[in-house]
Every structure is written in C-alpha cells, then in structure tokens.
Amino acid sequence: MSQAQEKELKKRKIRLLVLISFVAIGLVASVIAGMYKSGAFAQMPASQLYGKWVEQGVPSYAQDSFTISAGGVYTHGRLINTKFDFDGSELSYIHGEMTYVYQVEDDDGAQLLRIKPTHYKSTFRKL
Template identity: 75%
Template sequence: MSQAQEKELQKRKVRLLVLIGLVAVGLVAGTIAAMYRAGMFAKMPSTQLYGNWVELGVPSYAQDSFTISSAGIYTHGRLINTQYEFDGTILRYMHGDTEYVYQVEDEDGEQLLRIKPAHYKSSFRKQ
C-alpha cells in the first residue's frame, strides 16, 4: 500500500470516528431531552411535603412521626424548628443539635427515607 493510500485510509478512519462521536452525542442529547419532557428531572415543591409523616414498619407504640407545615416542623404537637431546607429531593432540618436528613423515595413524594440520624433504615409515609 502506498503512502498516499495510507493517508487516505487514515483520513477515512478519522471521519468515521468523528461521525460516530456526533451520532453518540446526538443520541445522548435526545435521550436527556426526552427525560426532561417526561418530567424525570422535575423537583417537587416544598408545599408537597406539608402534612403528617409516620414511620413505616414499626409497632404503633414505637412509631416516629413529624408534621411539616408552612410554619415549620412539628413533633408530638410541638414546633421544633421554623426553618428547614428542601431542594426537591432532600429535606434537612435541625432538632436541637441533631441534624435530620430525609430523601424522597418515590415519584409521588408520598414516602421519605431517613438518612440521618442513621440508627436504622426507616421510611416515612405521608398521611
């Protein structure tokens, strides 16, 4: 094979790789756009958290619960904090010196998983 043929073959390889790269980028961009349109990256508003949250999978006498409202976080009918953070998927608040962190577990925003404090894995359901 002559040197000119080798150069031409090399050019074709580069063009093919560029074309494959562009197709791959287009597919990824199209997939991400479709996911956005389907609402897969939508963050739920903090008002959707409002309500009473009850721990799942434990006896009623040992159940933990809390209430979220526009005024703040309540446990056992007492306001424990007027400020909390919610970024659409993670809820954070302080109760005394203890930080509580919950992650939204489902798309409907009806179930939370307690991440901190991590005594044991516990889920909460909105009632």
C-alpha cells in the same frame, strides 16, 4: 501505495471518525432529551412534603410523627424549627442539638426513610 493515496485514505478515516462522532453525540443528546421529557431529572418540590408524617411499623402509642409546612417543622403541635432543607430527595432539620435526615423513598413522595438519627430504621408515611 503512493503518498497521494495514503493522504486520501487518511482523509477518509478522519471523515469517518468525525461522522461516527456526530452520530454518537446525536444519539446521546436524543436520549438525554427523552429523559428530560419523561421527567427523569425532575426534582420533587418542597411543597410536596407539606403535611403530617407518621412513623410506620410501630405501635400507635410509640409512633413518632412530625408536620412540615411553609412555616417550618412541627412535632406534637409545637414548632420546633422554622427552617428545613430539602434538595429534592433528602429532607433535613435540626431539633434541639440533633439533626434529623430523611430520604424520599418513592417517586410520588409519600414515603420517607429516616437516615439520622439511626436508632433503628424507620419509615414515615404522609397522611
């Protein structure tokens, strides 16, 4: 094989690799665009948490509950903290010296799982 043929073969390989790369990048971009369109990357707004949350799976006399509003976090009708953090999937607030952390369990944001404190696993539903 002559040098000219080798050079031409090398150019063809490079062109093929560039073409395959562009096709792969296009496929990845279209998949990501489709995911954005379907809401796969959408975060739940903090306002969707607003309301009363009641512990599930325990007797009514032992149920824990809290209320989230724009004004803060309430338990038993009393304001316990004016601040709470929510990153779209995890809610946290401080009550006294204890930090409470809850994870959103479902897509519609109607169920929370308490992560901290870890006395036992407890699930909360929004009323």
